[in-house]
Amino acid sequence: MKPTTNLQNFTKPYLELDPNKRLFAPDDTGKIIYEIWKDIPKFEGYYQVSNFGRIKSLSRYQSKKERILTQSKTNHGYLSVCLSVVDKKRYQTHQLVAICFLNHKPCGLEKVVDHKDNDRINNNLSKY
Numbered sequence: 001m002k003p004t005t006n007l008q009n010f011t012k013p014y015l016e017l018d019p020n021k022r023l024f025a026p027d028d029t030g031k032i033i034y035e036i037w038k039d040i041p042k043f044e045g046y047y048q049v050s051n052f053g054r055i056k057s058l059s060r061y062q063s064k065k066e067r068i069l070t071q072s073k074t075n076h077g078y079l080s081v082c083l084s085v086v087d088k089k090r091y092q093t094h095q096l097v098a099i100c101f102l103n104h105k106p107c108g109l110e111k112v113v114d115h116k117d118n119d120r121i122n123n124n125l126s127k128y
Helices: 093-102
Strands: 024-026 032-034 037-039 047-050 055-057 079-084 088-092
Touching: 037 093, 047 093, 079 093, 088 093
Parallel strands: none
Antiparallel strands: 024 032, 037 047, 047 055, 079 088
16 A cells, blocks of 8 residues: 555655755645755855755765755754855854845845744745
């Protein structure tokens, strides 16, 4: 018997560690949202962020394959990830999602990143 997926009970995306699988989740209206990947500015060709808040490292060498990066919690409860090309620096995931998908400028006050559901580890992109 083949297992089936009941989309009515599917509330959050199933996060697998395989970067080649395309994730999906229904929004509040029941419309299916697919995972979209975008290059992170200053890290083009090295890292990408998805609208579901996942960060992946792209393959750069023959021995290095694409992989989803593990995120850790900051002292304030936000998820963050360490990115490096020359020097390592820690970035908060919700800021990277906003920079890539909402044209957020971290030093400016054009837009402010807000977790609408007050869940600091929910980095899914939602446009209201």
